[in-house]
Amino acid sequence: MTHDAAVLTGPGTFAFTQRALTPPAPGEVTVRVRAVGICGSDIHMYTDGRIGTSEILSPLVLGHEFMGEITRAAPGTVDGTGQPLQVGARVAVEPHVACGHCRACREGHPNLCPDHTFMGVFPRDGALQTHLNVPAHNTFVLPDSVTDLGGAMLEPLGVALHALRLGHVRVGDRAAVVGAGPIGLLLTQLLHLNGVTALHVTEPLPWRRALAAELGATSTDPTFTEEHDSRYDVVFEAAWADGSVQDAARLARPGARVVLVGIPGNDELRVQHSLARRKGLSLILARRMAHTYPEATALVAAGQLDVDRLVSATYPLSQVQRAFEDHAAYRPGVIKLMVTFPHGPA
Numbered sequence: 001m002t003h004d005a006a007v008l009t010g011p012g013t014f015a016f017t018q019r020a021l022t023p024p025a026p027g028e029v030t031v032r033v034r035a036v037g038i039c040g041s042d043i044h045m046y047t048d049g050r051i052g053t054s055e056i057l058s059p060l061v062l063g064h065e066f067m068g069e070i071t072r073a074a075p076g077t078v079d080g081t082g083q084p085l086q087v088g089a090r091v092a093v094e095p096h097v098a099c100g101h102c103r104a105c106r107e108g109h110p111n112l113c114p115d116h117t118f119m120g121v122f123p124r125d126g127a128l129q130t131h132l133n134v135p136a137h138n139t140f141v142l143p144d145s146v147t148d149l150g151g152a153m154l155e156p157l158g159v160a161l162h163a164l165r166l167g168h169v170r171v172g173d174r175a176a177v178v179g180a181g182p183i184g185l186l187l188t189q190l191l192h193l194n195g196v197t198a199l200h201v202t203e204p205l206p207w208r209r210a211l212a213a214e215l216g217a218t219s220t221d222p223t224f225t226e227e228h229d230s231r232y233d234v235v236f237e238a239a240w241a242d243g244s245v246q247d248a249a250r251l252a253r254p255g256a257r258v259v260l261v262g263i264p265g266n267d268e269l270r271v272q273h274s275l276a277r278r279k280g281l282s283l284i285l286a287r288r289m290a291h292t293y294p295e296a297t298a299l300v301a302a303g304q305l306d307v308d309r310l311v312s313a314t315y316p317l318s319q320v321q322r323a324f325e326d327h328a329a330y331r332p333g334v335i336k337l338m339v340t341f342p343h344g345p346a
């Protein structure tokens with residue numbers, strides 16, 4: 001049996017291939033993919049062939065924000081929370097595969113494991129293909145109240161939730177978010193839920209600013225303005241743009257916590273040292289996420305967050321090139337783009 005895969009063969013170019021469907025290795029299950037979100041990090045790899053120091057050295061299948069349904073699982077297999085996995089179960093998949101026995105893993109920080117692989121980052125293929133095998137403990141069974149699109153949103157929601165935890169947000173805090181892409185908009189919703197008394201969002205794209213306001217921002221600006229200088233107890237940088245860390249430092253009050261979630265294209269963190277030092281800022285760098293899927297799933301299932309709202313368009317796999325082009329160009333209305341798969345026979 002074969003399946004279709006969209007393979008990134010070089011910067012800006014996808015090719016479609018038919019691949020043999022290999023049986024799952026011990027501890028793995030086969031997932032038939034149903035929805036895959038396109039991430040800013042995918043766009044870096046699509047346009048530049050790299051992210052940070054991770055370079056794509058041979059054709060790669062991108063896609064790390066995804067869900068699907070189990071088509072093959074050995075009897076007795078369980079998901080990441082110990083729930084039995086049956087054929088037909090809808091699951092979200094955590095893309096980060098940690099080694100499980102290094103010091104970081106043993107101390108409860110699998111996201112910091114130096115000996116990991118990540119689905120959709122070279123050399124491990126991701127989910128822009130009809131089927132893939134994944135470790136069973138990376139899957140999380142989805143309740144019916146979480147849609148397919150919502151299931152694929154649990155990965156970026158986990159990133160936002162992890163950043164929120166690193167920020168130690170308290171009820172009554174004044175918070176700011178730099179950048180209202182999907183992560184910034186998820187942080188906006190999470191901060192709103194956490195009872196912050198002011199929630200300021202800076203974002204250059206007007207449709208994203210408008211959505212931030214709908215989702216709980218109490219003020220928005222296209223860029224940093226003096227009016228918001230030094231006002232916030234906790235600031236989240238989720239912009240991936242030049243100058244965004246500096247803007248976050250300017251928004252922060254003395255003694256504030258500044259959580260950096262964005263990944264700069266040029267692999268450099270730039271902030272005016274005297275500004276950060278005189279304010280005594282805590283700069284906290286977020287690395288992916290850890291232990292977030294159960295809570296992220298519960299938040300969405302309970303209707304406390306509207307993650308489907310962020311999905312601005314869906315594309316079939318055959319249109320993946322167009323989806324990436326639309327995202328890379330930030331066409332008006334683009335927030336989270338997803339590739340979805342028709343429900344054919346398994």
Ligand SMILES: [Zn+2]
Pocket residue numbers: 039040041064065155156
């Ligand atoms: Zn992502």
Ligand SMILES: [Zn+2]
Pocket residue numbers: 098099100101102103104105106110113114115
């Ligand atoms: Zn490890």
